Amino acid sequence: MLKQVQHDDTTLSIFILFMNSIIGYFSTKFGELWDKDLSDLMFDALDGVLKKIKLEKSAIDAIFFGNMLGGVVEEKLLLEAHIAEVLGVNIPIYRVEAACASGGLAFQMAHEYLKNNSNKTVVVLGAEKMTDISAENITKSLACAASSDEQAVGLTFPGVYAMIAKLYLQKFHYKEEHLAAISVKNHAHAVLNENAHFRRYVTVDDVLESPYVAYPLKVLDSSPISDGAAALVLTNRKLVIGNQKSSQILSSEVATDCISIAKRERLDELKATKIAGEKAFKISGLKRSDISVMEVHDCFSIAEILALEDLGFWKKGEGGKHAKSMSTAAESGGNLIVNTSGGLKAAGHPVGGTGIKQIGEIHLQLTEQAGERQVRKAKYGLAHNVGGSGGLAVVSILGV
Amino acid sequence: MLKQVQHDDTTLSIFILFMNSIIGYFSTKFGELWDKDLSDLMFDALDGVLKKIKLEKSAIDAIFFGNMLGGVVEEKLLLEAHIAEVLGVNIPIYRVEAACASGGLAFQMAHEYLKNNSNKTVVVLGAEKMTDISAENITKSLACAASSDEQAVGLTFPGVYAMIAKLYLQKFHYKEEHLAAISVKNHAHAVLNENAHFRRYVTVDDVLESPYVAYPLKVLDSSPISDGAAALVLTNRKLVIGNQKSSQILSSEVATDCISIAKRERLDELKATKIAGEKAFKISGLKRSDISVMEVHDCFSIAEILALEDLGFWKKGEGGKHAKSMSTAAESGGNLIVNTSGGLKAAGHPVGGTGIKQIGEIHLQLTEQAGERQVRKAKYGLAHNVGGSGGLAVVSILGV
Numbered sequence: 001m002l003k004q005v006q007h008d009d010t011t012l013s014i015f016i017l018f019m020n021s022i023i024g025y026f027s028t029k030f031g032e033l034w035d036k037d038l039s040d041l042m043f044d045a046l047d048g049v050l051k052k053i054k055l056e057k058s059a060i061d062a063i064f065f066g067n068m069l070g071g072v073v074e075e076k077l078l079l080e081a082h083i084a085e086v087l088g089v090n091i092p093i094y095r096v097e098a099a100c101a102s103g104g105l106a107f108q109m110a111h112e113y114l115k116n117n118s119n120k121t122v123v124v125l126g127a128e129k130m131t132d133i134s135a136e137n138i139t140k141s142l143a144c145a146a147s148s149d150e151q152a153v154g155l156t157f158p159g160v161y162a163m164i165a166k167l168y169l170q171k172f173h174y175k176e177e178h179l180a181a182i183s184v185k186n187h188a189h190a191v192l193n194e195n196a197h198f199r200r201y202v203t204v205d206d207v208l209e210s211p212y213v214a215y216p217l218k219v220l221d222s223s224p225i226s227d228g229a230a231a232l233v234l235t236n237r238k239l240v241i242g243n244q245k246s247s248q249i250l251s252s253e254v255a256t257d258c259i260s261i262a263k264r265e266r267l268d269e270l271k272a273t274k275i276a277g278e279k280a281f282k283i284s285g286l287k288r289s290d291i292s293v294m295e296v297h298d299c300f301s302i303a304e305i306l307a308l309e310d311l312g313f314w315k316k317g318e319g320g321k322h323a324k325s326m327s328t329a330a331e332s333g334g335n336l337i338v339n340t341s342g343g344l345k346a347a348g349h350p351v352g353g354t355g356i357k358q359i360g361e362i363h364l365q366l367t368e369q370a371g372e373r374q375v376r377k378a379k380y381g382l383a384h385n386v387g388g389s390g391g392l393a394v395v396s397i398l399g400v
Numbered sequence: 401m402l403k404q405v406q407h408d409d410t411t412l413s414i415f416i417l418f419m420n421s422i423i424g425y426f427s428t429k430f431g432e433l434w435d436k437d438l439s440d441l442m443f444d445a446l447d448g449v450l451k452k453i454k455l456e457k458s459a460i461d462a463i464f465f466g467n468m469l470g471g472v473v474e475e476k477l478l479l480e481a482h483i484a485e486v487l488g489v490n491i492p493i494y495r496v497e498a499a500c501a502s503g504g505l506a507f508q509m510a511h512e513y514l515k516n517n518s519n520k521t522v523v524v525l526g527a528e529k530m531t532d533i534s535a536e537n538i539t540k541s542l543a544c545a546a547s548s549d550e551q552a553v554g555l556t557f558p559g560v561y562a563m564i565a566k567l568y569l570q571k572f573h574y575k576e577e578h579l580a581a582i583s584v585k586n587h588a589h590a591v592l593n594e595n596a597h598f599r600r601y602v603t604v605d606d607v608l609e610s611p612y613v614a615y616p617l618k619v620l621d622s623s624p625i626s627d628g629a630a631a632l633v634l635t636n637r638k639l640v641i642g643n644q645k646s647s648q649i650l651s652s653e654v655a656t657d658c659i660s661i662a663k664r665e666r667l668d669e670l671k672a673t674k675i676a677g678e679k680a681f682k683i684s685g686l687k688r689s690d691i692s693v694m695e696v697h698d699c700f701s702i703a704e705i706l707a708l709e710d711l712g713f714w715k716k717g718e719g720g721k722h723a724k725s726m727s728t729a730a731e732s733g734g735n736l737i738v739n740t741s742g743g744l745k746a747a748g749h750p751v752g753g754t755g756i757k758q759i760g761e762i763h764l765q766l767t768e769q770a771g772e773r774q775v776r777k778a779k780y781g782l783a784h785n786v787g788g789s790g791g792l793a794v795v796s797i798l799g800v
Contacts (some may be wrong), residue, residue, distance in 0.1 A: 071497075071544050072471040078499035078545035081659035081791025085547075090675050092654045093792070094505065097471075097495050099478035105494065109509070116516030144471050145478035147485075148439070256491045259481035275490050348675070391481025392493070 016348025020114040020236050022398065023244040024053035025360035026270040030228035030348030031197040038067075038074045043086050045125055045229035045353075053244055055233060059121050060090040064110040066102035066126040067352040070095075072141045074129055083125070099145035100299065102126065103230070103355025104254075104385025104394030110234055111396070119237045127229035127355035138225050142351075145258035145388035157299070158222060160261055160389045162214035164303035167267050169216060174320035176216050179209035182301040183220050183345050185329045190342025192330075192373035197226045206302075221301040226348030230356035233361070245367040250380075251283035252396035259391045268317075273310040277384070280395040281312070284380075288312050291336060291397075292378035293350040293365045294328075295358035297386040298343040305386050308338070311395070330361035330375055337375045340365060355385035359396060366400045405779045408657065420514040422635050422798065423644040424453035425760035430628035430748030431597040438467075438474045441750075443486050445525055445629035446603070448461075453633060462494040464510040466502035466526040467752040470495075472541045474529055483525070498674040499545035500699065503630070503755025504794030510634055511652040511796070519637045526756035526795025527629035538625050542751075545788040557699070558622060560661055560789045562614035565702035566669050569616060574720035576616050580607035582701040583620050583745055590742025592730075592773035594656035597626050597748025607701075615729050621701040626748030627785055630756035632763070645767040650780075651683035652796035659791045668717075670790035673710040677784070680795040681712070684780075688712050691797075692735060693765045694728075694756035697786040698743040707784050711795070718792035730775055737775045740765060754786035759796060766800045 020189040026048035028041055036044070041066075050057060063083055070076040080093035089134035098105040103126030110124045130138055143156045150160065165179060169204040184204055207220040234249070235241060255275035258264055264271065281288070288311075296311070298304035305319035313336065314322050322328070328338035341361040344354055360383035385394045426448035428441055436444070442465075450457060462619040463483055470476040480493035498505040503526030510524045530538055543556045550560065565579060584604055590596035607620040635641060636650070655675035658664055664671065681688070688711075696711070698704035705719035713736065714722050722728070728738035741761040744754055762781035764770040785794045 068469070068477060071469070071541075072477070075544045075551065076548070077468060077472070077497060078659060078788045078791050080498055081545075081788060082547075084656035084791065085658040085660060085663060088656050090657055090671065092508075092511065092571060093656050095497050097477060097497055098480055108492075109494065112516060113512060116512060131759050141471075144475045145481075148476070148481075151475065255490050256480050256484035256493050257490055258485040259478060260485060269491065388478045388481060391478050391484065 006296040019247040020111055021241050021246040022232055022234055022363045023241055023246045024049045024055065024233035025363050026052050027195050027357055027360055028228050029158050029195045030226045030350055032131045033227040036227060038070060038076055038127060039082055041129060041227060041229035042083065042125060042127045045127060045135055045231040046087065046123065049123065049231040049233055053233060056321045057087050057089060059240060060089065060091060060123055061120040062122045063122045064091065064106040064122060065093065065095045066106035066355060067095060068097055068099050068102045068128060069130065069141055071132055072144060097288060098392045099101065099387040100351045101355060101385045101387030101392050101394055107355060107359055107396060108252040108254050108394050111249050114234060114236050121233065121237055121240050123237040124232045124234060125229065125357060126353040128350035128352040130225045130350060132228050149260060157389065158214040158217060159303055161300040162217045164267055165216050165300065171268060172317040172320055176208060177204055178320035178324050179221055179301040180204045181323045181326060182298060182304045185209050185326055186298060186339050186343040186345040189330055189340050189373065191348030193342050193347055195340045196216065196346055197224055198346045200291040217300055218343035223299045223344035223349040226350045228348060228350035230352045230353045230360055232356055232360055234292060245369060247363045247366045247400050250397045250399050251280040252394065253279040253283065254392065254394045256392050257390055259388065261389055269310050270306055270393060271308060272390050272393035273384065273386065276393045276395040277311040280397050286380055286397060290380045291382050293340060293362060293375060293381040294336060294338045295341060295361050296338060296384040298339060298345050299349065304338065304343065311384060330373065340370065340373050340375060355394065358383035358385060362398050366398055414749045420511055420649040420762045421641050421646040422632055422634055422649065423641055423646045424449045424455065424633035425763050426452050427595050427630035428628050428761055429595045430626045430750055432531045432716055433509060433627040436627060438470060438527060439477055439482055441529060441627060441629035442483065442525060442527045442555065445527060445631040446487065446523065449523065449631040449633055453704050455633060457487050457489060457537065458641060460489065460491060460523055461520040462491055462513060462522045464506040464522060464524045465493065465495045466506035466530060466755060467495060468502045469530065469541055472544060472624030473533055474789055479510060498792045499753045499787040500754060501785045501787030501792050501794055502752045507755060507759055507796060508652040508794050511649050514634060514636050520785055521633065521635040521637055521640050524632045524634060524756060525629065526753040528750035528752040529627050530625045530750060531627050538587060549660060556612040557789065558649050561700040561702055562617045564667055565616050565700065568702060571668060572717040572720055576608060577604055578720035578724045579621055579701040580604045581723045581726060582698060582704045583607050585726055586698060586739050586743040586745040588702050589730055589740050589773060593742050593747055595625055596742045596746055598746045617700055623699045623744035623749040626750045628748060628750035628753045630753045630760055632756055632760060645769060647763045647766045647798045647800050649797050650686065650797045651680040652794065653679040653683065656792050657790055659788065661789055667796060669710050670706055670750065670786065670793060672790050672793035673784065673786065676793045676795040677711040680797050684797040686780055686797060690780045691782050693740060693762060693775055693781040694738045695761050696738060696784040698739060703786065704743065711784060729772065740770065740773050740775060755794065758783040762798050766798055
């Protein structure tokens with residue numbers, strides 16, 4: 001799997017011992033799911049993934065759960081015990097919160113856990129229920145992940161990313177249509193995703209004509225408020241892998257940064273993404289050109305451009321040009337296809353679920369289970385999940 | 401350290417490789433700290449522990465943070481990035497939430513992390529700010545860790561533990577004075593703890609005459625609402641241990657249970673405590689009689705009795721008798737002293753901070769740094785942290 005191990009028997013044996021595989025993925029539909037509460041969504045994803053790969057719950061050794069707003073929106077904390085109750089288990093369960101990166105961080109923790117514990121099988125769950133409160137209140141709840149100063153002046157996330165977008169467009173001489181191309185591409189991808197929140201095409205004109213949320217970002221530059229849950233089964237137990245279609249986790253790394261954008265050195269990059277990305281590539285032993293499919297955190301159109309630059313795929317400042325060229329669209333037939341799920345923009349963004357869905361999408365693509373949206377044979381893929389305005393980022397690389 | 405390793409060189413070498421030591425502990429005062437917000441408390445504990453052992457922040461590889469109510473009470477989520485900002489670091493930081501066991505679970509995660517990663521130094525932080533909202537609202541916020549059904553009928557935690565206490569007293573023929581003895585002991589211990597919320601003696605009559613919160617539990621059977629933070633430094637890097645007074649982590653285990661008490665098999669025991677305790681003892685290789693000091697989760701007086709029984713120190717149903725005998729009080733000079741810090745009852749209960757303070761107290765006792773409240777030389781100690789009404793429990797065993 002890793003190039004450097006091929007000429008080193010010791011390293012090879014250690015690697016095989018610690019090989020962590022993804023053997024199952026299930027996602028609920030993402031969207032405004034009025035008939036489901038948080039517990040329903042959690043249970044649907046857990047039950048779905050276990051049934052899909054016919055795994056007994058007694059085979060699960062631990063569960064890692066990413067959720068941002070259980071306490072704030074749904075008055076539900078200690079969700080570990082909710083899971084223990086619905087599954088009827090007494091195993092270790094961990095709820096981790098890192099805003100919109102809660103799912104990615106839960107996955108990263110699960111990978112760490114498996115590196116330490118051989119012969120184990122774990123579930124990683126991400127879920128969020130967001131539509132049971134008013135738009136104003138959910139915006140305020142999400143803003144809990146902004147700094148106290150940003151909250152005090154009413155600077156919520158559309159505003160934060162709008163400031164970044166404005167700077168980017170000015171500094172590198174782009175127009176709003178360069179951003180719009182990201183949404184056009186991701187909406188086109190989501191048409192083929194049966195679980196996506198929005199399954200319809202939009203044009204550059206649609207995006208440009210949609211109302212401003214915070215200049216220069218418009219409604220169609222922005223990911224929606226969604227309900228949804230997703231779950232993965234990870235194992236390093238050979239017997240469990242069996243005949244399941246599996247992908248391998250080559251690396252999963254997390255980095256953090258100041259919560260206040262005012263205290264960062266630069267506004268046109270996310271340092272946490274850069275650091276986590278560098279580490280993830282180093283550990284995987286791969287080059288950027290090895291990656292064929294990628295899910296990145298496009299909470300706003302500008303964020304996908306920053307992601308591709310900060311992860312080292314595009315040179316800083318050239319992202320606008322690449323975005324407009326649509327070179328990462330499935331229909332381009334290019335070497336790197338980005339956000340085949342539809343991304344946060346069109347597949348939807350139930351915050352705790354997003355990081356799990358990203359990994360799941362890469363797993364489906366690498367194991368050729370992506371159905372209508374399957375891109376050509378891909379050997380390596382990457383998932384990138386961001387918390388808040390970049391206070392935390394997780395980058396994970398998978399291979400087959 | 402472990403008995404079984406003395407006749408087995410291979411096991412011994414593995415154990416030494418993975419030896420995780422606690423080398424530093426700092427706690428803020430616990431209490432109603434009107435001039436401190438959550439960020440202040442977090443910073444005070446982080447800064448305090450680094451200064452105390454003269455550790456540079458650049459030596460920290462990761463931070464594990466336990467906090468329950470940051471989003472609900474203080475509108476602060478993504479607290480990983482708050483920590484990154486105040487410390488000026490970009491390292492992996494994890495916020496974990498498991499209600500009142502958030503601190504213990506963060507510690508358990510840190511121990512897992514160090515087992516996997518050699519030559520690492522990590523900080524475990526626990527903090528909670530609880531007194532900035534009304535008593536009614538904090539009770540409602542804490543009840544987020546009860547099941548939805550319990551919340552719907554207004555059954556908050558004093559009520560849940562009162563039902564358990566009533567059953568226990570009836571089933572095993574005890575009186576309220578048997579419960580009261582726990583509070584009397586823990587208040588006496590807290591008089592010697594400079595960071596305790598309440599530093600005053602109470603008598604059995606004081607407890608019995610205090611107003612009922614939920615029959616048969618009274619104000620003086622109940623832990624208070626406190627602000628506070630505590631931090632530990634853990635390492636498996638020999639150079640970092642240096643001349644620091646250190647204790648070793650022999651085991652740290654977590655177990656879960658149904659969130660609804662109505663769905664449990666028994667009400668007079670906490671199954672999560674029993675399972676976590678059995679595992680922790682098995683891994684440590686110790687017997688119950690090896691433990692000399694212990695911090696248990698006495699959120700209400702009845703909870704300390706259940707803890708000693710469920711951890712296998714007292715036979716089920718005999719706890720009332722042992723409690724009344726005060727055999728676990730420091731002044732008894734007995735073989736097992738419980739809650740030398742004053743416990744949750746008298747040292748205070750800033751929920752995220754509690755689990756860290758418990759481990760810290762055992763560390764101080766084992767390394768003979770407990771000052772006035774130092775008990776006779778102790779070789780092994782245990783800490784026991786519970787989430788909600790027993791939906792999750794963490795049991796950790798330390799040694800020197």
